[in-house]
Amino acid sequence: MRAGVLVSIIGHVGAVMMTMLAWEARSSLPEHTLAVVPIEIVDVAAEANIRALAEDVPDEEVAPQEEQAPQEEEPQPAPAPTPTPQQQRRRQNEEFNLAEISGMINRERDSGRRQQEGQRADRTQRGAGLGTEERASIEARIATLVRQELQHCWRTVADMRDPERLRVTVAFRLNRDGSLNGQPRVLSPANYTFDPDMNEAVNRAMRAVRTCDPYDRLPDDPVVGDHFEVWRDQEVTFGLRIQ
Amino acid sequence: MIRKLLAAIVVVIAAALALPAQAQVRVNVEEGHLNPMPVAVVDFLAGSAAAQQVGRDVSGVIRANLERSALFRAIPTEAFIERIQALEVPPRFADWKIIDAQALVVGEVTPLQDGRIRIDFRLYDVFAEQQMTGFTYATTPDNWRRIAHRISDQIYEQLTGERGYFDTRIVFVSESGPRTRRIKRLMIMDQDGANPFFLTGSDAMVLTPRFSPSTQLITYMSFETGAPRVFLYNLETNRREVLGDFPGMTFAPRFSPDGSSIVLTLDMNGNSEIYTMDLRSRSRRRLTNHAAIDTSPSYSPDGGQIVFNSDRGGSPQLYVMNADGSGQRRISFGEGRYSTPVWSPRGDLIAFTRQSGGRFAIGVMRPDGSGERILTESYLDEAPTWSPNGRVIMFFREGRGEGARLWSVDLTGRNLRQIPTQTDASDPAWSPLLP
Numbered sequence: 204m205r206a207g208v209l210v211s212i213i214g215h216v217g218a219v220m221m222t223m224l225a226w227e228a229r230s231s232l233p234e235h236t237l238a239v240v241p242i243e244i245v246d247v248a249a250e251a252n253i254r255a256l257a258e259d260v261p262d263e264e265v266a267p268q269e270e271q272a273p274q275e276e277e278p279q280p281a282p283a284p285t286p287t288p289q290q291q292r293r294r295q296n297e298e299f300n301l302a303e304i305s306g307m308i309n310r311e312r313d314s315g316r317r318q319q320e321g322q323r324a325d326r327t328q329r330g331a332g333l334g335t336e337e338r339a340s341i342e343a344r345i346a347t348l349v350r351q352e353l354q355h356c357w358r359t360v361a362d363m364r365d366p367e368r369l370r371v372t373v374a375f376r377l378n379r380d381g382s383l384n385g386q387p388r389v390l391s392p393a394n395y396t397f398d399p400d401m402n403e404a405v406n407r408a409m410r411a412v413r414t415c416d417p418y419d420r421l422p423d424d425p426v427v428g429d430h431f432e433v434w435r436d437q438e439v440t441f442g443l444r445i446q
Numbered sequence: 447m448i449r450k451l452l453a454a455i456v457v458v459i460a461a462a463l464a465l466p467a468q469a470q471v472r473v474n475v476e477e478g479h480l481n482p483m484p485v486a487v488v489d490f491l492a493g494s495a496a497a498q499q500v501g502r503d504v505s506g507v508i509r510a511n512l513e514r515s516a517l518f519r520a521i522p523t524e525a526f527i528e529r530i531q532a533l534e535v536p537p538r539f540a541d542w543k544i545i546d547a548q549a550l551v552v553g554e555v556t557p558l559q560d561g562r563i564r565i566d567f568r569l570y571d572v573f574a575e576q577q578m579t580g581f582t583y584a585t586t587p588d589n590w591r592r593i594a595h596r597i598s599d600q601i602y603e604q605l606t607g608e609r610g611y612f613d614t615r616i617v618f619v620s621e622s623g624p625r626t627r628r629i630k631r632l633m634i635m636d637q638d639g640a641n642p643f644f645l646t647g648s649d650a651m652v653l654t655p656r657f658s659p660s661t662q663l664i665t666y667m668s669f670e671t672g673a674p675r676v677f678l679y680n681l682e683t684n685r686r687e688v689l690g691d692f693p694g695m696t697f698a699p700r701f702s703p704d705g706s707s708i709v710l711t712l713d714m715n716g717n718s719e720i721y722t723m724d725l726r727s728r729s730r731r732r733l734t735n736h737a738a739i740d741t742s743p744s745y746s747p748d749g750g751q752i753v754f755n756s757d758r759g760g761s762p763q764l765y766v767m768n769a770d771g772s773g774q775r776r777i778s779f780g781e782g783r784y785s786t787p788v789w790s791p792r793g794d795l796i797a798f799t800r801q802s803g804g805r806f807a808i809g810v811m812r813p814d815g816s817g818e819r820i821l822t823e824s825y826l827d828e829a830p831t832w833s834p835n836g837r838v839i840m841f842f843r844e845g846r847g848e849g850a851r852l853w854s855v856d857l858t859g860r861n862l863r864q865i866p867t868q869t870d871a872s873d874p875a876w877s878p879l880l881p
Binding site: 402407411 | 478571606
């Protein structure tokens with residue numbers, strides 16, 4: 204009994220001392236003045252935007268164009284800015300292996316696609332003479348395919364303030380292989396520059412269209428794959444379901 | 447006349463025939479995702495070994511900030527294909543698309559002749575293949591964390607369209623010592639828990655610190671002079687002063703949106719009423735006049751209204767009134783007792799503590815009382831404070847027999863995180879973005 208009391212007393216004293224020690228350690232944080240240390244800030248967005256600057260300079264060394272579908276039908280996007288020859292050579296040396304492997308993969312994929320496209324071109328141009336009903340059913344399937352793709356790429360506006368208001372319609376054109384032809388453009392809203400929420404909604408819509416590129420499921424689809432004329436131009440409205 | 451009519455008909459027919467050729471498939475996308483956006487933050491480049499460490503640290507803080515917001519996912523650096531070697535050379539966007547990076551952050555740390563450091567950064571939209579923004583910062587080397595927070599805010603703003611909240615501080619009550627002799631001191635730290643400092647000594651208990659939404663001023667309640675009094679603390683000058691000479695106890699202070707006045711509770715003879723006090727003239731005006739307890743006032747961000755807590759209906763509930771005290775109306779009608787209302791800096795929501803069924807919850811409702819949502823609930827969750835962009839709420843949580851700790855939750859209620867503090871901590875107050 205007495206031994207138990209002794210152990211208990213020692214234990215309690217120990218615990219109190221430990222607490223005091225810990226408390227002391229915690230209280231030893233320094234007291235400081237807390238004036239905010241200034242930071243000099245320079246906005247270099249315009250000067251540092253090498254890509255935008257490069258677009259103003261005529262390219263002397265434009266890489267030869269690869270074989271493409273007819274130009275009239277699918278105008279190519281503006282060529283990417285070319286680095287200076289020295290930069291280009293340096294980067295080519297650095298990334299020799301990766302670029303070569305990536306090029307091989309692309310060539311293989313392109314040749315496969317061209318073969319498919321050739322086969323399609325040989326077939327009858329079915330899209331040209333579609334009946335109303337057939338066209339409607341093809342359009343419905345295309346809409347489903349595009350919607351299914353974009354649902355995975357669109358960051359919804361559900362987390363934003365007053366989200367029902369934020370409806371954005373964008374138009375974009377596709378190439379025969381399902382890749383994006385040029386940049387998507389905003390059809391509505393007409394003016395959103397000074398509306399930060401709408402601006403963000405437009406950004407999310409544009410980002411979705413670019414992220415989903417290429418739209419492989421369209422050319423690969425057994426039903427609508429041949430109807431390029433029908434799925435070439437897309438008009439997509441992003442927005443929450445209006446109750 | 448007939449010719450013109452025929453021409454018009456021909457034009458209409460031609461237009462009708464031409465339509466199918468230009469027809470577009472119209473698609474409505476109504477469902478999307480709210481997954482975190484994958485972002486690649488490269489370790490900032492640097493010439494010297496010391497600068498390299500700063501570069502790694504800055505990138506680490508940016509990644510941690512973005513991850514903590516739950517709006518972004520920092521892609522592990524091991525997954526990067528391209529090794530960025532110069533800030534002036536545009537990145538190979540294809541390499542970043544492969545790893546699904548929506549945005550790319552690159553930067554460089556350069557020591558300057560005068561002993562300061564310069565940090566440059568660029569943010570790229572990978573899929574649009576263009577630079578979104580770029581900034582250069584110069585400051586003292588020990589201030590690198592603030593630059594990391596400023597860069598995080600830039601990234602957040604560019605990618606979400608909303609103001610960031612990373613370059614901010616939290617003032618809170620640091621608790622230590624045994625329960626019977628609890629020491630409560632004011633402490634301040636960065637929003638991520640770094641750089642903690644004590645603001646007051648251990649001789650007097652402090653409660654309910656509040657940040658001015660527009661200046662580096664703090665108001666809080668202290669027992670320094672014996673009776674509870676509201677104090678002002680200027681972080682720029684490190685000076686503090688008692689606010690006004692009131693006959694009774696003063697508590698629950700909070701700044702007006704422009705920081706020019708304070709709304710607080712004054713208790714005289716057991717009756718609590720809400721007053722405003724102009725900080726320049728120190729003149730005060732009573733806003734409520736009721737036998738019940740009226741307390742915890744908080745301004746709407748436009749300064750036109752005040753939400754407060756009153757038990758005039760039998761139990762503590764939330765009420766809203768105009769800034770001059772007129773038009774008082776009850777807005778909370780749910781089960782339980784409502785307290786500590788705080789108006790969001792965005793103005794669209796009011797955060798509150800609700801006590802019901804022996805548990806405490808942090809929730810939000812619209813200013814008219816509709817759309818009540820509980821974000822988090824536990825044995826004791828209390829004292830919400832908003833991030834300056836109105837997206838995140840910080841509060842303190844206490845377990846049964848455990849000390850209080852700071853936690854944050856976003857408006858979805860899914861992103862619940864503990865904020866690291868060196869001591870037990872309660873009553874947090876979020877600063878505005880630092881100047």
